Amino acid sequence: MKRFADALSRAAAQPVRSRAVDTLCPYCGVGCAVTYVADTERNRILYARGRDGAANAGRLCVKGRYGFDYADHAQRLTHPLIRRESAYPKGQLSPLEKRPEKPGGPVDYDDLLPHFREASWDEALDLVAGRFKAIRDRDGGQALAGLGSAKGSNEEAYLFQKLVRAVFGSNNVDHCTRLCHASSVAALVEGIGSGAVTNIVRDIARADVAFLTGCNPTANHPVAATFMKEAAQAGTRLIVVNSRRPIIAEHAALYLPIRPGTDVALHNALLHVLIRDDLVDHAFIRERTEGFEQLAETVKAYPPERAARLCDVPAQDIERAARMIGDAHAVLFFWGMGISQHTHGTDNARGLISLAMITGNVGRPGTGLHPLRGQNNVQGASDAGLIPMFYPDYQPVDDEDVRRRFEQAWGVQLSPQPGLTVTEMIKAARSGKVRGMYILGENPFVSDPDVNKVREGLTNLEFLAVQDIFLTETAEFADVILPASSFMEKTGSYTNTDRRVQLGSPVLDLPGEARQDWELICEIGRRMGFAMEYGSVAQVFDEFAAATRAYATLSHTALGARGRWYPCADPEHSEGDPIVFQDSFPSGKARLVPARFQPAEEQPDADYPFVLSTGRVLEHWHTGTMTRRSRALDAISPEGFMEVHPGDARSLGLRDGDVATVRSRRGEVRIRARITDAVLPGTVFIPMHFREACANLLTDPRIDPDGKIPGFKFCAVSVQAERCDVGVVSAPHR
Amino acid sequence: MATEHVSLTIDGRSVSVPAGASIWDAAARLGIHIPVLCHDPRLRPVGVCRLCVVDTGERTLAAACVRPCQDGMEVRTDSEEVEAHRRMLLELLLSEQPDRSAREETTGDDALYALARRYGIREILLPDGGEGTPRGRDASSPVIDVDHQACILCDRCVRGCDEIQHNDVITRTGKGYGTRIAFDLDVSMAESTCVSCGECVAVCPTGALTHKAVRGLRLEEGA
Known part of the structure; x- marks a missing residue:
């Protein structure tokens, strides 16, 4: 016979006074509503409950659910600090040669x-x-x-x-928007007079087609991604464009793995087909845009066959994508930093704005422009x-x-x-x-x-x-x-x-x-x-x-x-406007700004034969200051890595997990290789979070002329295998 | 076009609901909370735990979470037969539970234990189904504890993973008593494609899926 008295009285565990606070997740731009339950005596958060917020409907991702404990980390700064006289002249304080017994991790206190x-x-x-x-x-x-x-x-x-x-x-x-969406904002302000999104993420449920380019939502906007996957299951067809295959591509009707830095050519070819086949919304173009003639003239030079050569995707896929956009009643355009973080990031965004405008896909349910904001x-x-x-x-x-x-x-x-x-x-x-x-x-x-x-x-x-x-x-x-x-x-x-x-x-x-x-x-x-x-x-x-x-x-x-x-004319009775610009744009008519394809400046060559793209992983945030101090997130994702295509790995003599040296004209890092066909041949990917394998030692500081955003998604590097069976012993910022 | 409505009585009280609404939803409108373990308003109802059975005057009891309301229906949610049925189901479920629930001990929200209290069950007269045949644990994830013995196969985690988060990691494996939830093609949670969103823990009604961070801490929530 079994008794339940003990368990029912919860006698076995140590009692802790706790308090539940309704607030938000501190991480990404999705803005999930969450309830954190905190131990009031020890001033620490114990666990998270999803709250029914407008953006998350109770859902959370690993960062919101488990990444809260950075706040009570022992390394929190608790006193004002003044640099000692002996620490002048100034310079970096971490030793350039990292001691082998302390590999990786955040700054050593x-x-x-x-x-x-x-x-x-x-x-x-x-x-x-x-x-x-x-x-x-x-x-x-x-x-x-x-x-x-x-x-x-x-x-x-x-x-x-x-x-x-x-x-x-x-x-x-300034702030880090300069590093993430400055070019998108520049193009949007120029095009429609407002830098914010026109339609909310969850409006994807009402889209026939969603165009997702240069974004990796399951890693960077994970809860938004759940609504995208849900829409895909319910019939919204996803067109996914990327040069590193994102998980969301598994839910796509069409995936275009384009060569890095060729988005302008792709956008122009899509515009070309839409105009050539008369799949455009003439009334919308007439009433709500200006500059169509010039745009049409520019994209004439971009038939799909030409873009296919530049982007390295089949011409018929470009035709198919254009037809999906042109035939749909409602198309929602999402983009991330694969679009914005280029020296031609503003041109990339201009193309997306033009695509939405000439097909009349703004101001209605299931349409619009949505640059997925990071922080x-x-x-x-x-x-x-x-x-x-x-x-x-x-x-x-x-x-x-x-x-x-x-x-x-x-x-x-x-x-x-x-x-x-x-x-x-x-x-x-x-x-x-x-x-x-x-x-x-x-x-x-x-x-x-x-x-x-x-x-x-x-x-x-x-x-x-x-x-x-x-x-x-x-x-x-x-x-x-x-x-x-x-x-x-x-x-x-x-x-x-x-x-x-x-x-x-x-x-x-x-x-x-x-x-x-x-x-x-x-x-x-x-x-x-x-x-x-x-x-x-x-x-x-x-x-x-x-x-x-x-x-x-x-x-x-x-x-x-x-x-x-926002805007919210009557906050007492309304939640505000999930869709804006139904009738006009802040700038009146939308300005269509044509863009010409220009290859990135630092092309691969004999000395630096690979294209490096940087980005993020699901478990980490920005420079890891917070997430690398979260026990759970650090345990799941403890160190940096470089993704390389299996074919390239073979010719480099790299096995999965081997250490490689990656060099650019500006610096070098030593980092473990992860072999995956998610990246294209000739390209490598390194996440930006890890100081001891700091991707930004390599990146090119050249900036987009309008958005002043650096081209994090494109620079030339060399990769060299290093036979080494011990852990990564790195030289941070050497 | 106006939505079609149906009218029925639940425990003698009249209610009108849109056609297609479940008895469980209709009862909730009247403030009648029909006990249930496998259902949650955020999930597609599947009717597997059978605790929400009600008497519709038909030959057998119906699971309220999946049974659509019909015009003129007369539903009893608390008849003697219904309550006896639920009590027996609870005893069967409890007979296989481990001695301790990691959920009840920590966050205090084990739904099975709450029902055991509601039905005043303190001793299980049935043989201990768990004895000698433990279904095992999976402690491989850095954030989530899995206690298969506490799992009642309600499928909430499967639906949370598939239909809320769309990660499609959790499924069922095995047959008969050995049936349990599994990750991907039955690898450990840590080795699987699980992205640790914690939705499974959020929807789990028992001590089967719990947060490691609160292990051993009995939370007493107050102001």
Whole structure:
């Protein structure tokens, strides 16, 4: 006979007082709603429950479900740190030769901490404000720059750009959107006058055809991918285009494995067939677009046979894709960084905009343009003005009326000159034009192209303040490090890839003496003589919202537990608009901008015969600062790798798991090979997250002329097998 | 075109629902929660656990989660026969359960245990089906514990994996008493194509699939 009394009373386990908090996932642009259950005594999160959010309907992925424990990691920064005299002249603090007993992983604290001393908040903040003020007063505002974060809230982004503009005195403020979708935004703003998505992800359920190009949603937008797969099962036909086969291709009606960097040729050929076979929407073209004649003229030169040669896909597949798009009632276009991260990224996006426009696929259910945004708040950070050429809501800094309005609102004179972008800041730091930087929640020493050059720039700075939750690779160059708040400890609003503005709530208490990011920004402003006084985060939101049209009707109260899509005319009775531009575009008519195919500048040659593309894996985020400190995520995905085609592996003498040396004109990394036919012959792939096999030692810093985005998805490298049966012993950033 | 509606009574109360709605959904509208283990509103109903049986006046009891409402139907959800049926099913399921439920002990939301309490079951008079023939565990995943002995083969994880997340990793394998869930072509969870989204843990009603992170911790949720 069996008794259940013991089990029913739950006597066996150790009791823990816990608290459930409704908030958001801190990772990607999908913006999943989640409930975290935290151990209130030990200030740590125990587990996650999916919440019925507009973007996730209770679903989560591995990062949201299991990647929360970075927040209570023992390495959280808990005191302000000031660089010791002995650690000057500045430079990278990690030893160039990594000790063999400590392979891989994030920055080794034992290497860094001895070079810093703990300081009081007053000392640290006075030092930061004093040094920035000295540089500004001596060299002018142009000598200061700020890198904000798309991981922060809208309120933090708003305050950060206000600090740089109103107090530093320049428009040198940018963030990692420059590295992910700057070109998409440039093309969208030029084409329709708005950089945000026209239709939400889940609208794919109403699409006949979805065109997914240069994206890997099962890894990078995993919960969005579940809705895409669901739609595919229910009858939406997916056209998947990529040069590295994504898992979503298994659900595709048609997969086009195109040669890297040839998207413009493909888009032009699709446009060519659509126009040639008269599969276009004449009324839409007439009433809602301009520039069709010129577009038609340009794409005449791109018959499918020509594109087939350039892209290395069969001409009949291009014909078939065009016909699927042309015959469909509703087509939704999704794209990711395989489109945007090219030196012709803006041209890539222009082609997609033209495809949607000439087929009339905007402004209706199941249609539209959706650049899948990466970070949880990259949309919001851009909306809030963390961009060197725009004030909040994409109002140009060089428009005099706009500037006057902001000068009046903020009570200071503002610079009319557009500022420096991420890559330009680093260049200016190297040349000495930028002398001081404030970096909040960014890690350019791993995330930016050609990190050897980034090292030179950061070393050359007269003063660098880094505000973060861990010692990052970038913090190695800091004069002062300010311990800040993680997502799990703050109140704030975040805008997801769908334009849904949602509130995050604190789950944990701040560790040690760490402080809220928004307070620190205000402290620096105040100590530089500019009043930044706010009673609450909600009050900051109100000031931000008042400076925009998109957020004007919203407030923390109006957002409530579920958030709202913007625009939202009546937040009390409506969730906002999941579909925009039904009748017209912000720019009136859409501008069709033709693009000509140009091969990437650094083509493979005899010395560097492979094309390297970088990207991400499901389990990791950006430079791994958070995810590599999550026990679960690190256990599932502990180290970097290079994907190589089986044919190439054979000729290189590489077996699966062997270590290879990958070199470009800018640097080299040693990394384990993973043999897979997901990558095309002649191409290799390395994820960007792993500092000890840092893909960005190799990448090409050349940028797109319009979006100023680097071409992370294309550079020439050589690969050499290295017979070695021990673990990867790497030389980080050598 | 207006949706067609059907009218019926459940435990003597009238309700009108769109044609095609299940008895379970219709009862939920009336605030009557028919006990169920294999069904969840986010999942396609399959009617495998049979705990949601109700009396429709027909020869046999019907599973409310899959049985569509019909006009004029008179449903009893709590007749003596129905309750005896459920109690027997619970005892059969409990007789094979391991001594401890990793879900009940930690997050305290084991649905089988909750029903055992609701039906006042403290002792199982049936022979212990699990004795000597443990179905085994799979602790290979870094995040998820699998206790096959606690699995009641309700298929919620299979549907969560296939139909919510569309990862198509979990299935069933084996026959008779040895039937259990399996990953891919019956490899360990860690070796499988599982992407650790945790949906299976979220939908599992028992201690079969649980989060490793809370192991050994009895969560007492409060403000």
